[in-house]
Amino acid sequence: MSNREEAKHLRRRKIVRAARALMQQTGDAGFSMRALAEQAGVSIATPYNLFGSKQAVMFAVLDADLEYYQKRLAKVRVDELDVFFKAVSLATTLYSTEPSFYRAVLFAVYNDGGREFRSMFGGPRHAMWKGFVQDAVKAGFLSEDVEPDAFAINLGRTFFSAILEWVSGELSLPELEAWAQYGFALSLSAMSTPASAERLHSKAVAQQQRLQKLWKQKYRAHLTAKNGTSAGR
């Protein structure tokens, strides 16, 4: 690698690390491209040269994390069915270690209306889910009827939309975990085999009850309210 390219990689790393540090310090609010440039000791134009947009920087931060996450998940010893639920709980556990950081990063990533979904679903994340699905089919836990790509995308989307609500402050982390696992249990249950049917159905029912406990009173006000949704604050 030439000197130039090496220096570029170094600068990229410097910016990603600065982004991470800044997020951890200031959280969502204090993070701006100008602040990032200052923290990285670099001009405001440089992150744009190297990444293209604020969101792309966030993606780089998140991708650095994904490696660590997948390594940890690979170490966990569970069967081909529990891995789906373990993947969720490991992610939420990770989020709980630095909630404001993850919230801010995920907010920034998703906040443009999803223009970067492609890399979310076409990239390594999709590959992970798809692999789990294929393994589960092979292990006899899922019907041969499943189309792995479609099914994996559906799972990823289920998780994603719950994450989005956590990010926006609607859900707590336990709620996020419960919702994602509930959605997973439902989808998996629809494609279950005799070997997995009971486990999945009872998982779904259990998550329902867990959710009921978690948010019943939180939403009661809204569910009984007239119609809402109108005026400003």
Next chain:
Amino acid sequence: MSNREEAKHLRRRKIVRAARALMQQTGDAGFSMRALAEQAGVSIATPYNLFGSKQAVMFAVLDADLEYYQKRLAKVRVDELDVFFKAVSLATTLYSTEPSFYRAVLFAVYNDGGREFRSMFGGPRHAMWKGFVQDAVKAGFLSEDVEPDAFAINLGRTFFSAILEWVSGELSLPELEAWAQYGFALSLSAMSTPASAERLHSKAVAQQQRLQKLWKQKYRAHLTAKNGTSAGR
């Protein structure tokens, strides 16, 4: 109602109508609060007084639409199981009449990371899904095990995340429809009764095949690509 309040309502209506008109003319890009104020013949401060934010204006636009949607849906004669799928296809049909308008409105609504989820899930939309779920249980199409609130929220979220991808340009309208119906079929299938099990399972499989046809080659490039997600443009 006092004259003052009536005038306020009129101004609100004027702004909502202007927002709608502006959206239809300019679409996503040309829509700004300044442009809206001008179109409505009103100061830039007024929409903020009456609604609070750009997003709240969009919500008002969307809520005006919801009434029309529900009226049309109520007229459709299908059984308590098909209504879920009909609700999806009616929405996408509606979107197809003015795609750039709906895209722009939904984009603006969802684009803040979901700070208005509450009214999405706690408001009339949630009530609609929940009602369908309860009716389906009563009709014997869904197991007594379902907790209607949790299940309805899960459905709403499924639909929502697919909409989000359509809004961001990742999906076409037929794809949106297929994805939402696929997700619905999976969730419903997990809670099916003998009266509905076959219908739902075959629906899920059918949607899988439809999806496969729709996007297989679209995603192939991404699925076979290295890892992507890195640099700017």
Next chain:
DNA sequence: TAGGAGATTGCAATGCGTTATAAAAATATC
């Protein structure tokens, strides 16, 4: 009809992401 409350207005200002431009620095090539 006069006074007061409430809302709208015009406008300036803040901070944001992003882009453009010219100068300066770092690197590659000979």
Next chain:
DNA sequence: GATATTTTTATAACGCATTGCAATCTCCTA
């Protein structure tokens, strides 16, 4: 070591959502 190429830098600028403020208008009330 001189020259050419690439990249960073500093800075100004654009359009945006949102807020604050003083002035003005409109309606309600006494």
